[in-house]
Amino acid sequence: MKVSEIVKILDAEILSTVENESQVNITMACGSDLMSDVLAFIKSESLLLTGLTTPQVVYTAENAGVNVVCFVRGKKPRGEIVDLAKEKEIVLLAAKNGMFECCGKLYKNGLIGCFEISKQKSLGSKI
Amino acid sequence: MSVVQGMKTMDPKVPSKTQELTYELKVKQVMRKNVTSLKPDSTMNEVRRILRDNKISGIPVVDGDKLVGIVTIEDLLICLHELGVRGIDEKVKSRMTKNVITVYSDEPIIRVVGKFEKTGYGRFPVVDRNKKKLVGIITKGDIIEGLLRKLEIDYLKEEIHTYRASHIFTDINSNGSTLILRYRIIGGEFTKAGEQTSKLRKNLLRLGFMPETIRRVAISAFEAEMNIVIYTTEGELIANIQPDKIMINAIDSGPGIPDVKKAMRPGYSTAPDWVRELGFGAGMGLPNIKSYSDEMTLESEVNKGTNLNFVVYTKK
Numbered sequence: 001m002k003v004s005e006i007v008k009i010l011d012a013e014i015l016s017t018v019e020n021e022s023q024v025n026i027t028m029a030c031g032s033d034l035m036s037d038v039l040a041f042i043k044s045e046s047l048l049l050t051g052l053t054t055p056q057v058v059y060t061a062e063n064a065g066v067n068v069v070c071f072v073r074g075k076k077p078r079g080e081i082v083d084l085a086k087e088k089e090i091v092l093l094a095a096k097n098g099m100f101e102c103c104g105k106l107y108k109n110g111l112i113g114c115f116e117i118s119k120q121k122s123l124g125s126k127i
Numbered sequence: 128m129s130v131v132q133g134m135k136t137m138d139p140k141v142p143s144k145t146q147e148l149t150y151e152l153k154v155k156q157v158m159r160k161n162v163t164s165l166k167p168d169s170t171m172n173e174v175r176r177i178l179r180d181n182k183i184s185g186i187p188v189v190d191g192d193k194l195v196g197i198v199t200i201e202d203l204l205i206c207l208h209e210l211g212v213r214g215i216d217e218k219v220k221s222r223m224t225k226n227v228i229t230v231y232s233d234e235p236i237i238r239v240v241g242k243f244e245k246t247g248y249g250r251f252p253v254v255d256r257n258k259k260k261l262v263g264i265i266t267k268g269d270i271i272e273g274l275l276r277k278l279e280i281d282y283l284k285e286e287i288h289t290y291r292a293s294h295i296f297t298d299i300n301s302n303g304s305t306l307i308l309r310y311r312i313i314g315g316e317f318t319k320a321g322e323q324t325s326k327l328r329k330n331l332l333r334l335g336f337m338p339e340t341i342r343r344v345a346i347s348a349f350e351a352e353m354n355i356v357i358y359t360t361e362g363e364l365i366a367n368i369q370p371d372k373i374m375i376n377a378i379d380s381g382p383g384i385p386d387v388k389k390a391m392r393p394g395y396s397t398a399p400d401w402v403r404e405l406g407f408g409a410g411m412g413l414p415n416i417k418s419y420s421d422e423m424t425l426e427s428e429v430n431k432g433t434n435l436n437f438v439v440y441t442k443k
Contacts, residue, residue, distance in 0.1 A: 035405075036410075040418070054317070055319075056317075056406055060406075062328070063321075065338070
């Protein structure tokens with residue numbers, strides 16, 4: 001799924017983008033406010049939906065290879081966090097809807113969850 | 128000409144890269160070597176033909192090996208203007224400039240730039256300092272081209288140097304090299320928590336490790352960094368990097384973990400609520416490190432500190 005599609009489905013605002021945004025392809029998503037949970041299950045090339053707006057969200061995305069983060073419930077991070085995301089080449093979006101609605105809308109439009117993939121590939125996978 | 132004027136407008140106190148290069152580069156590195164030359168007895172008709180065929184504006188005149196003059200498009204025009212069509216039969220030696228200003232092949236190009244500025248000429252024949260033999264010709268265009276070429280080479284070298292350090296292990300000759308990188312972490316500094324791992328990750332990318340390997344190291348190191356920031360006053364991440372494995376040692380000076388076995392259990396956490404509000408402290412940190420690394424050991428003593436080690440074997 002392209003960033004533009006996610007923006008359309010969630011009616012989201014783009015807070016920071018990357019040069020090759022149109023080439024960014026999202027294959028799955030993960031919604032959580034617990035970064036350790038995110039790190040445990042999220043895969044590369046995925047979307048992270050979260051209500052947390054700390055710098056650690058950006059670091060989590062960087063380390064886990066997440067290229068798009070969407071803040072839910074109308075939350076927006078501070079300017080320096082947006083700058084950090086730009087530096088790390090991570091797309092930041094802000095959606096007005098809550099976590100449940102955002103996840104539901106994306107799932108209905110065909111985006112699957114990282115946990116689902118994890119189960120498919122056996123939980124013990126190191127990748 | 129841009130080279131000359133451009134240098135004048137630059138701040139003289141701070142030499143630019145281009146200015147440095149004009150001292151570094153020698154005439155022989157930028158001059159044109161295969162020079163078309165004429166003999167004193169050649170005719171102005173030959174001058175016309177060579178200028179037209181080679182799209183040049185001046186030709187050195189040599190007697191044997193020795194440079195005796197230079198004949199230019201201007202000399203040809205004046206000759207034709209004065210003598211009309213008969214001008215083409217004139218001998219070069221009667222029309223050429225005899226006191227030719229030359230440059231030496233081993234001179235830095237800054238001197239040539241100065242000479243262009245002073246004389247207003249478009250080209251200088253290049254002679255060998257010892258034998259006084261004509262070895263080439265140099266124009267302002269040749270200087271610009273030479274400078275651009277050198278800048279491009281330097282830029283490429285710098286780019287390779289800056290963005291790829293992957294050759295370090297092959298460059299250093301030993302039976303096994305280890306690169307040790309240390310990152311200090313201050314406890315309680317939440318706005319900066321994650322910064323050290325980010326630096327380590329960037330270096331691993333530069334060292335040319337596979338993305339999958341880097342991801343496993345980065346996630347584990349990030350969890351270790353968060354633990355140090357959340358629970359301790361200070362600590363350090365020490366990365367021992369070898370071509371086939373990356374070992375990370377995360378140490379701190381307290382307070383230590385009372386029950387290491389319990390701490391390893393997924394979901395077990397002693398974190399206060401404010402840590403959970405930051406998205407951590409869900410009891411997944413240590414289990415995460417264990418699952419992303421190939422080997423992990425954890426030693427801890429209450430009030431002394433914690434020593435966490437993990438290894439990720441690299442895939443090449």
